Amino acid sequence: MWVYQEQVDGKNLTDIINEKHENVKYLKGKTFTNNVVADPDIMSAVKGATLLIFVTPHQFLKFDALQTAELGPDCKAISLIKGIEFEEGGPRLISGIIKDSMGGMDTSVLMGANVANEVAADEFCESTVGFATEGAGAVWQKLFDCPTFRVGKIKDVAGVELCGALKNVVALGAGFCDGLGYGGNTKAAIIRIGLKETAKFARLFFKGIQDDTFMESCGLADLVTTCFGGRNRACAEAFAKGEGTWDDIEKSKLNGQKLQGTITAKDVMTVLKHKKLEAQFPLFARIYEIAFEGKDPKSIVEL
Numbered sequence: 001m002w003v004y005q006e007q008v009d010g011k012n013l014t015d016i017i018n019e020k021h022e023n024v025k026y027l028k029g030k031t032f033t034n035n036v037v038a039d040p041d042i043m044s045a046v047k048g049a050t051l052l053i054f055v056t057p058h059q060f061l062k063f064d065a066l067q068t069a070e071l072g073p074d075c076k077a078i079s080l081i082k083g084i085e086f087e088e089g090g091p092r093l094i095s096g097i098i099k100d101s102m103g104g105m106d107t108s109v110l111m112g113a114n115v116a117n118e119v120a121a122d123e124f125c126e127s128t129v130g131f132a133t134e135g136a137g138a139v140w141q142k143l144f145d146c147p148t149f150r151v152g153k154i155k156d157v158a159g160v161e162l163c164g165a166l167k168n169v170v171a172l173g174a175g176f177c178d179g180l181g182y183g184g185n186t187k188a189a190i191i192r193i194g195l196k197e198t199a200k201f202a203r204l205f206f207k208g209i210q211d212d213t214f215m216e217s218c219g220l221a222d223l224v225t226t227c228f229g230g231r232n233r234a235c236a237e238a239f240a241k242g243e244g245t246w247d248d249i250e251k252s253k254l255n256g257q258k259l260q261g262t263i264t265a266k267d268v269m270t271v272l273k274h275k276k277l278e279a280q281f282p283l284f285a286r287i288y289e290i291a292f293e294g295k296d297p298k299s300i301v302e303l
């Protein structure tokens, strides 16, 4: 496991992980099995790999180093990164960036209702592999599936990945509702509208989106868990209560982790503005206005 090196209490984080089998900074109190070895050198971490799992916040992806890595034969990639990027006129999938940066490598995605500390505590949950080739889908399902982490699969990389990325934006809306003290009915309405806008966005920009994707763990289930228990929700609740700027809240609540929903909300708005589509996505547009244009959080229910 490649780990970005940092100092914790004057020691290398990788040394602490290898001694205690615990990531004391980002996943405190959860024990890794002994076969997980933290390595600060990306080249040695991936040497000989036949399966590469990308799970850094996407701001930290390091392709320059990987270009010359000595990988094993027929190496495949999977992305667990719930983000998105935009280039001139359109959304760009992180899995697409990985694929292109890794010489066209077969790249799948794994997304689902998987709040990290609950997964690490072995609480039952489900997840979804989105694959491009049947062989890769079968390999990744076999690798990850176990009695407490049930993995389904569907041939829809873009649909699965967009569900994972866009639910972070909807979660901001859910957090605004919590900050304002609104009840379950209101949050359920935000979730429903959010799922519809997610499906519409996916179908507008990508081909081959499957209807079934939205009923898999990556769709409805991830949206629900994130809108009740996620970090984006928690930070948006604090924002609606006036507890500071996004930077202040991220620093005080996330212990060095990065919020994805705010970046994704900006990126989504860039493309909607560019295509003059804001009116067709009233929830995404309103969440952006509240988060970045000073609009009153109460306007979340004036769609």
Ligand code: 13P
Pocket (backbone or CB within 6 Å): 082, 112, 113, 114, 115, 116, 168, 171, 222, 225, 226, 229, 230, 231, 232, 233, 260
């Ligand atoms: P947060 O990043 O909002 O914690 O979302 C967690 C998640 O992706 C659950 O599947």
